[in-house]
Amino acid sequence: MPQSYLDPFFNGKSVALIGASANPNKWGFRILANIVAGKFTGSIYPINPRGGTLFGLEIFPSLNKIPQSVDLAVITIPAEKVAMALEECALKGIRSVVVISSGFSETGEQGRALEKQLTLLAKDKGLHFIGPNTMGIFSASTSLHALMPPVQPLRGGVSYVSQSGNVGVQMLGWGMERGVGFSKFVSSGTEGNIPIENYLEYFASDPDTKVILAYLEGLKDGKRFLEVSQKTALAKPIILFKGGKTDAGSLAAQSHSGALASRYSLFKAACHQVGIVEVETTDGLLDCTSAFLHNPLPRGKRIAVLTRGGGWGVVAADACREWGLELPDLPDRVINQLNQVLPPYWSHGNPIDMAATLNPEALPRCLEALIKEDCFDGIIAQGVDARRKSLLMAEKLKKENLLKEVELEESDPASSSEVQLVLDLMDTYKKPVVMVSGLSSIARTVISGDREAVIFPTPERGVRAMAKLCLYGAFLQGR
């Protein structure tokens, strides 16, 4: 990985908090609390003219009283004092600063002037700052939680830049619920110094980053953003959500990130061209991220839909059509194979409705028959862990001693072995099998041995994820 001025933000060995406070209703308290609770691997230096101690740490009255060198500073003091703090950072040799403070370009003319001052100062002093008006950053490698809200994300292969702090940390929180782990997160604020595309560039060459996530409202240099995105997308998928698509949203974005939202339809087309995977809803962002983490890319968009029950097959077929995926007919060879394991009244078509069969061989045999066919680029497999569910009630009755007359098969390994089978098939055939099961109503990461997989709660969400995989697959093939 080439050296980058962004390294100290994510790999720095010491952090100073300018504006540390003993008042729990100040961000200078909460961020310090988060850094301490997050067990930052380096040294922490709270700064406050009053001195004292907090969380067992010595509070330094100013940066220049710290005897050691400092890699990174986080600033929470009021806007009008930030410029002076930046100068002090420069004197101390700190070249990486996170400006949490708000009251800059997001607030109007005066704030814009204040931010401009910071921008020029940074250039002059040779330092870089994230923000202002940022909620902070997270780095898994140093366990740095320099964040306003108390979120402690799971660790994993996703790196994420967000022009909204709130939309940012929310995804980190949802990741905890869904089993999606992060390597790096940055709330980029109003981007007075570092534009969003610089983070994409950095993540592109970061070995810990597998998938890049972005929340975008506006761009200062659209051309450069697209150039960098295209290069980045050739290396790693970029999953992006655009805020400010409509007049109303765009107006709101101006008073928020301070950037003028671009005209959406043009933007959308440009994203598509440079290989950015745009996702239309915020709760689809992590869905699609998970799909990219755990599935190989399809070579085309010809999909087989496998389902235990007709209704979900209908919903999946509709969703495939709505997302532009194709549902080829089943070759006779496949029909013959499926006849051997399915009840006579199975659908004999695609979607393959297994007609609620209780035969444990049905799902694996169908999956194998489908995935090895050249006419299918991927599979939507619904009800992967349905058998487990069906036996739960019988087990409950057994425990309650209501079930004496019959012998139950011992605890059913079908569910985990089905996920394992899907993972094996994906390894062998290099085709995505997008799993769907309504056992939960969120997309959740499941662990099978030392491998991970994602199971989607509804066919619509699974199909959308598949469509995004197809889109990106086509981009890479067309490069």
Next chain:
Amino acid sequence: MPQSYLDPFFNGKSVALIGASANPNKWGFRILANIVAGKFTGSIYPINPRGGTLFGLEIFPSLNKIPQSVDLAVITIPAEKVAMALEECALKGIRSVVVISSGFSETGEQGRALEKQLTLLAKDKGLHFIGPNTMGIFSASTSLHALMPPVQPLRGGVSYVSQSGNVGVQMLGWGMERGVGFSKFVSSGTEGNIPIENYLEYFASDPDTKVILAYLEGLKDGKRFLEVSQKTALAKPIILFKGGKTDAGSLAAQSHSGALASRYSLFKAACHQVGIVEVETTDGLLDCTSAFLHNPLPRGKRIAVLTRGGGWGVVAADACREWGLELPDLPDRVINQLNQVLPPYWSHGNPIDMAATLNPEALPRCLEALIKEDCFDGIIAQGVDARRKSLLMAEKLKKENLLKEVELEESDPASSSEVQLVLDLMDTYKKPVVMVSGLSSIARTVISGDREAVIFPTPERGVRAMAKLCLYGAFLQGR
């Protein structure tokens, strides 16, 4: 409530299971297990020529060996034997039968003939049957779980008819996760005897039903469906999902529910006209159901969006625009009131970005200022329980004895009191306040005192729910 032939299905005091089995891989075993585990309040009579006992119940060799009268029969035996079983039901005086068995009109010509035979037989004998090819029924009033899968739904005000068993029981399962309770559920199968609109009609006059939920693939008598729906919709909201919207989905639906899916665009327009609230995705069904359970209807579609952080305000504004909701400007009066509790750099517009203020007075004061204005018909309130979250980390540190130097405010009642405040405001002003909070990524029911409320996970989902409330409100006003 007028007498209906559907009463014995949901209020019957005794049930016979024709096809009861001691083999756990037979549905005749699993359904019996579910009925027993569900603690049906009446008598249960398993029927199987072999006799014996199961779950401590005597198995009768045939219906006519039961000394008592029987209200309801559930049939799981193979298709070709069902007609004879119906005759036996008639002889026993049973006029209500659930035909679980499949292999009827969903399978082709032969099956259609078999189903036709049942239809004629029922007419001849004066009995009614649900199905065939149904996953069964649930009734809260008798605690009847005559269902193939082992789901035990929460009890509540939703009654639900589904032309897909799988889509049906899935919602019951999701309801458990989200706190949505059901009064009655019926998987209507291929509807050889009772068409979907008959259930709507029944639910319309059922005092336990507050909101009606429907999954629909096809109609046998579209005109009658629309007439009944319109009457029903004047009494109670019908939340509907349509399967088979596209050519692919419609084709799949034919081999599933056996009904020809109507042309979707026409259907959609007709639904709108008769006041049916159509929801576009399956995971939106329960969202919208919850919104109707817990919110008053808006008188128009002029919405104020309140948010703690800019990004979510942008996303909400986009969503409002996409759903056709209006975002009126703030009256000066409101701006003046909000200036008193918000930091100077708040958005001064709609969306109202409270700019991450930590002032506990901000949310309640803003909500009150907005809801009492005539220019707003409803509010999207984001981050209702954010304060609770913000204090979690400080509490954690206190527990770990890292936090000695400062006194924390005692356990923060703000979160529950915010929900309570919202409920009070809705009572007072009869306007919906749709709450959004990313603390969870599912729409969840929260309890405040003896009242319930729903909190949506994303602004898009909250805004969609609001849009559906507006739609139905407009329908009722226009009648």
